[in-house]
Amino acid sequence: MKLVSLDTLVKNPSISSESAAVASAPFDQADFDTHVMTTYGRFPIALDRGEGCRVWDTEGREYLDFVAGIATCTLGHAHPALIEAVTRQLQKLHHVSNLYYIPEQGELAKWIIEHSCADRVFFCNSGAEANEGAIKLTRKYAHTVLDIEKPVVLTATSSFHGRTLAMITATGQPKYQKNFDPLVPGFQYVPYNDIRAVEHAISDIDEGDQRVAAIMLEPLQGEGGVRPGDIKYFQQLRKICDETGILLILDEVQVGMGRTGKFWGYENLGIEPDIFTSAKGLAGGIPIGALMCKKFCDVFQPGDHASTFGGNPLACAAALGVAQTVERENLLQNARERGEQLQTRLKAIAEKYPHLFTEVRGWGLIQGMELKADIELTSIDVVKAAIAQGLLLVPAGPKVIRLVPPLIVSPEEVDQAAQLIEQALAAVAT
Numbered sequence: 001m002k003l004v005s006l007d008t009l010v011k012n013p014s015i016s017s018e019s020a021a022v023a024s025a026p027f028d029q030a031d032f033d034t035h036v037m038t039t040y041g042r043f044p045i046a047l048d049r050g051e052g053c054r055v056w057d058t059e060g061r062e063y064l065d066f067v068a069g070i071a072t073c074t075l076g077h078a079h080p081a082l083i084e085a086v087t088r089q090l091q092k093l094h095h096v097s098n099l100y101y102i103p104e105q106g107e108l109a110k111w112i113i114e115h116s117c118a119d120r121v122f123f124c125n126s127g128a129e130a131n132e133g134a135i136k137l138t139r140k141y142a143h144t145v146l147d148i149e150k151p152v153v154l155t156a157t158s159s160f161h162g163r164t165l166a167m168i169t170a171t172g173q174p175k176y177q178k179n180f181d182p183l184v185p186g187f188q189y190v191p192y193n194d195i196r197a198v199e200h201a202i203s204d205i206d207e208g209d210q211r212v213a214a215i216m217l218e219p220l221q222g223e224g225g226v227r228p229g230d231i232k233y234f235q236q237l238r239k240i241c242d243e244t245g246i247l248l249i250l251d252e253v254q255v256g257m258g259r260t261g262k263f264w265g266y267e268n269l270g271i272e273p274d275i276f277t278s279a280k281g282l283a284g285g286i287p288i289g290a291l292m293c294k295k296f297c298d299v300f301q302p303g304d305h306a307s308t309f310g311g312n313p314l315a316c317a318a319a320l321g322v323a324q325t326v327e328r329e330n331l332l333q334n335a336r337e338r339g340e341q342l343q344t345r346l347k348a349i350a351e352k353y354p355h356l357f358t359e360v361r362g363w364g365l366i367q368g369m370e371l372k373a374d375i376e377l378t379s380i381d382v383v384k385a386a387i388a389q390g391l392l393l394v395p396a397g398p399k400v401i402r403l404v405p406p407l408i409v410s411p412e413e414v415d416q417a418a419q420l421i422e423q424a425l426a427a428v429a430t
C-alpha cells in the first residue's frame with residue numbers, strides 16, 4: 001500500500017480508506033475462527049472501511065452505523081480531525097511511559113477538569129481498568145481515611161462495569177459471573193433507581209468492622225438495557241452520601257463524554273459524583289480510560305497505581321482532538337437535537353407496533369427500544385434484520401435494541417435509520 005503524505009491525508013481523509021479497500025484480501029471467516037478465541041457471538045460480516053456514519057464490509061456492502069463501535073466512535077469514521085491528531089502525534093512521539101512527564105496527558109487532564117467537576121485525573125486504557133482504579137482508590141480511602149477494615153461497595157442489579165474479575169463481580173448480572181468464581185469479595189447489589197433498597201442495604205451491611213464505603217452506579221445503565229437514572233433517586237443518594245461519608249462513584253464509561261448531549265451523564269441528574277470514570281467515546285475509538293476524582297485525590301501516592309500504556313501521547317492527542325472537535329462543531333447540541341429527533345421517530349415506530357414494544361427511552365444519542373417480555377422476538381432478531389437492511393444496531397440485553405450513532409450524525413441519517421428499522425420490523429413481524 002502506497003504511503004500518503006499527512007497534508008494530503010488531512011485534506012482528503014477518504015484516501016486512506018479507499019486505498020485500504022483496494023488492498024484488502026477477501027475475508028475468510030473459517031480461517032479467522034481457527035485462530036481467534038471464541039469469546040464473541042459475532043454477526044457474520046467483516047467490516048473493512050468507514051467514513052462518517054457509514055461503514056463498508058469486505059464484500060463492498062454499505063451500512064449506516066448506529067453502533068459506532070459500541071458508543072465509541074464519537075466523530076464517526078475517518079474524521080479529518082482525528083486523523084490529523086493521531087497522525088501528527090505518531091510522527092512526533094507516540095509512547096514513552098509514565099516514567100516521564102507527558103505534556104499531552106497534562107493538557108487532556110486539564111481539559112477534563114475544566115469541563116467537569118473533577119480535580120484530578122488518572123489515565124488507563126479501558127473502562128474496566130478505569131473502574132478497577134476507582135475501587136482501588138475507594139478501598140485505600142476507606143482503610144486510611146475512614147478507618148473501615150472491611151469496605152463494601154454497593155452496585156446495582158442489571159448494571160455493567162466490565163470484564164475483569166473485580167468488574168464482573170461489580171456487575172450485578174449473574175450471566176457475566178457464571179463459572180468464574182471465586183469472585184472478588186467486597187461487593188453487594190441493590191436494585192437500580194430504588195432509594196429504600198439503598199437505605200436497607202446500608203443498615204444491613206454496617207456491622208462490626210464491615211461498612212459501606214461507596215456506591216458505584218451508571219448514570220444511565222447502558223448494556224443493562226438503556227435505563228436512565230431517576231433524578232430524584234440520584235439526588236437522594238447524593239444526600240445520603242453527604243451525610244454518611246459514603247463515596248458516590250459514577251461509571252460514565254458509556255455515556256461520558258458527550259453522548260447524552262452533555263459532557264457527562266451526571267449533568268442530566270443535577271448532582272456531582274466524588275469519583276467517575278470514562279473510556280468508550282473519550283478518544284473516539286483510540287483505546288483510553290480515565291479515572292476522575294473530586295476530593296481526596298492525594299490518597300493515591302507514587303507507586304500505588306500504574307499503567308504502562310495509560311495516558312500515552314497517542315491516546316491523549318486523540319482524546320484532545322475529539323474534545324476540541326466536539327466543542328468546535330457543537331456536537332453536544334447535535335447530540336441533543338438528533339437524539340430528540342431519533343426518540344420521536346422511534347416512539348412513532350413503537351406506536352405502530354404496540355404488540356412488540358413496551359417503551360422507547362434514553363438521553364441524547366443513547367436510545368433504546370424495549371421489546372415486550374412475553375413475545376418470542378428478541379433484540380438479536382431485530383438487529384439481524386436491521387443488518388440485512390443495511391443498518392448496524394446493537395442489543396442491550398435480550399429485549400432492548402440500542403441506538404448509539406456517532407455524535408456527528410445528520411438529520412437525514414436519523415431519518416434513514418428510522419426508515420431502515422421500519423423495514424427490518426416489517427421483515428421480522430411477519
Ligand SMILES: *Cc1c(COP(=O)(O)O)cnc(C)c1O
Pocket residue numbers: 125126127128129131160161162163218222223251252253254279280
Ligand atoms: C463498556 C463498559 C465498561 C467496560 O469497558 P471496557 O473498555 O470494555 O473495559 C464498563 N462500564 C460501562 C458502563 C460500560 O458501558
